Amino acid sequence: MSTSDPRAPIASASDPRTAVVIGGGISGLATAALLARDGYQVDLVEAREELGGRAGSWERDGFRFDTGPSWYLMPEVFDHFFRLLGTSSAEQLDLRPLDPGYRVLFEGYEEPLDLHASAARNADAFEEIEPGAGRRLAEYLDSAGNTYDLALKHFLYTSFTSLRGFLDPAVITRAPRLLALLAEPLERFVARRFRDPRLRQVLGYPAVFLGSSPDRTPSMYHLMSALDLTGGVQYPQGGFATLIDAVVRLAEREGVRLHTGTRATRILTAPSAAERGTRAQGPGALRHPQRLRRPEVQGAEVRTADGGHRTLRADVVVATADLHHVETALLPRPLQTYPEPWWRRRTSGPGAVLVLLGVRGELPQLQHHTLLFTRDWHENFGAIREGRVPSPASSYVCRPSATDPSVAPPGHENLFVLVPVPSDPSLGHGGEDGTGSPAVERIADEAIARLAEQAGVPDLAERIVVRRTVGPAEFAEDLGAWRGSMLGPAHTLRQSAFFRAGNASRRVTGLLYAGSSTLPGIGLPMCLISAELIAKRLRGDRSSAPLPEPAARTATSSGVDA
Structure with a gap:
């Protein structure tokens, strides 16, 4: 991958259709690619030397680890995004279906539960655990699928700047049902249908993908079970870094100038043209002076790797870095939304x-x-909310070497273990070979011991040849993550859909936001949609539908090398 010299000439603010994108995670790269496709001259600045943001990677001794997202869900969102750029998921990625999609090990139970791509097989598995649960799962997944389809058509691809989407007959007829799903927590919604604690945990776990817990997540999000329990899970061969590489290639193809090692230090603004005209004409010259006095974005000031400073002028700035950092560190207090x-x-x-x-x-x-x-989920989630590290802690383990031989040397396995903890940077940093902070290494040791016990691998610790930990301090310092969160603001009722932070500054004209902190929310598909929402705003498209895709290419058309 090549990056351009940040000292290279760029378009001035007087030229039309120029943009600066702050942040080189997937939302920033996708935003830059879409805006360049729409004719903007785009400069993207990334503080770190590598692109990808939370979707990072790390290599040592023949092992290659994804250090962020590892679930490929909502494939239709990826398909749509790639088609907007004249290509396809099939051209860009080597996707492998996983079946089983995942396995669950329950404390206190010897038998694991494997979840498959087939809804019928999952219903059979539920039925074996709890008589009648198979039929109820089928009903549950039918509701989840309908809710997901409705969300995809009316609520995910909108910035909620128009009521038009809410007036659709499909939304109006389902309004009472939707309000009920927003009002009831996911935990209660599931408990009314299933008794066995294992089944409740399987159906409540999607709340963790949303940075929340089942008792605080609206049951609207039971729609997520339509993703993994009916359509299955996929994996891009080579790891999720290949997804980032694909979007980088497309952005460069569209003409985006990528500047790594270049940190945005200030968002530049100036009085609006209307305000300048008002001052020239005298008081009362304009009918709505308060509305027109809002400053206009002028670009961004950046610091390069050698300590130099540059001013990148543009008439649109899209900040895709952590929204808390952008608002509180890059703007003066009067201009913070x-x-x-x-x-x-x-x-x-x-x-x-x-x-x-x-x-x-x-x-x-x-x-x-x-x-x-x-076994005790309430204690697990309660401890995290109270700032305590749970013990024992639920955890997630990814073994990509089960599917992808390229991520580990022959005769070895690659494991990524994630332990949710409080969003508290004071827990410290990670490190290689046990050199992280004491708190982080203790959490890692306990997670390894628990995995060894529950999975039946008693000699796991002795077989480890590479070890690295990452703590909340890295999320805070390397990614600018608010409170060191691994995902962003939780999807509670007050932080979902139209209650989530908007994607346009209310104080600065031309300053827009994308990424997991804003609409529509957390996760790789949501970040791709957030990029599309920026393109829609700048096109003046206030619909709730995805952008129209270009006409399909003929069989002889050439694509981007995957």
């Missing part, structure tokens, strides 16, 4: 300790994805 007091009333998603392990020998006891659930 979301100042520090606003954040004090918000709920952060959990932090995480990541444990990257290279292991000698095979681990057939684990699937590609394995979840380890504690």
